[in-house]
Amino acid sequence: MRLGSLIPNFSAQTTKGPIQFYDWQGESWVVLFSHPSDFTPVCTTELGRMAVHKEHFCKRNVKLLAHSVDDLQSHVDWVNDIKSYCLDIVGDFPYPIIADSKRELAVALDMIDEEQKDDPEIAKTVRALYVIDPKHRLRLAMVYPMSTGRNVDEILRVIDSLQLTDKNPYIATPANWTPGEKVMILPHVEDNLVDKVFPKGIDRVGMPSGKNYVRTTTNY
Structure with a gap:
């Protein structure tokens, strides 16, 4: 997706119940980030670190929303593993994970590998991250290969920059x-x-x- 694109008002099932994106977003910024598959080691560390840093995102009026093409029960089981691995997550897992087993949202948001996008049996989401402003516009995109995990401090840094330069x-x-x-x-x-x-x-x-x-x- 191009910077400035309008994120569509999609419906989705998540680990915290069904959402309608615009209603769920409200007046907040959103970090929407996708993962190739549940029960993968790098993704486990990423979702864990995002959870640990949730309060830093809250201070910036940012909501977190994860995405993977696995089903809802798989996500629920994975969350238990993430909490077991990242012991500094306190209480309930703090943000929803979208279940997108038909890959419809992944395709709509350009989160599918180009070589696999037309094969629903093998297509995996790339490690994409979108920063979305309260007007539902894509303000920043980061796309990582499956071999490389994200840096949460960099995500917070670019949000600080976007919000400052907006003001x-x-x-x-x-x-x-x-x-x-x-x-x-x-x-x-x-x-x-x-x-x-x-x-x-x-x-x-x-x-x-x-x-x-x-x-x-x-x-x-």
Whole structure:
């Protein structure tokens, strides 16, 4: 799916009951993430770490929603394994897992491997992760191969960036940025406007080209 695409208002069965996506999402952001199969080692660590970090997502007004093409009972049994493996999950498993045994949602959301998408017997979901804003728009997508697990800190970092730049349309976050560090002022913002928007000052970085496009600030 392209960035900015409207996520459809799908219905799904989950480990926490049936959902209608828009109603379930409400005014929250959503991290929707898919997995190739239940009872797989890398996926087990991923769902466990997402569960442990749930409060960090809650603080950012983000709901978690997992997806796999296995059936509901398989998901329930897998959740018990995940909780047994990740002992720092306290209480009930904190977010739903979608059961998509017919792979209809996986196909609709482009979560199926290209070489397998037309073969429902063998098709597996890729390790896709979508950050969806409260207007149901796809804001960020990460797609990992089956061999590589996700980094939860990076997911939180990019959500911080998206939410910050939504509030301040004059800035972007640089490589390796974390909250509190310098941000970049977008090149199209004229200097006279910059001084009004950032009255506490900015830093201008001289470049050999002589072009004045690298401007940073911590006053955001």
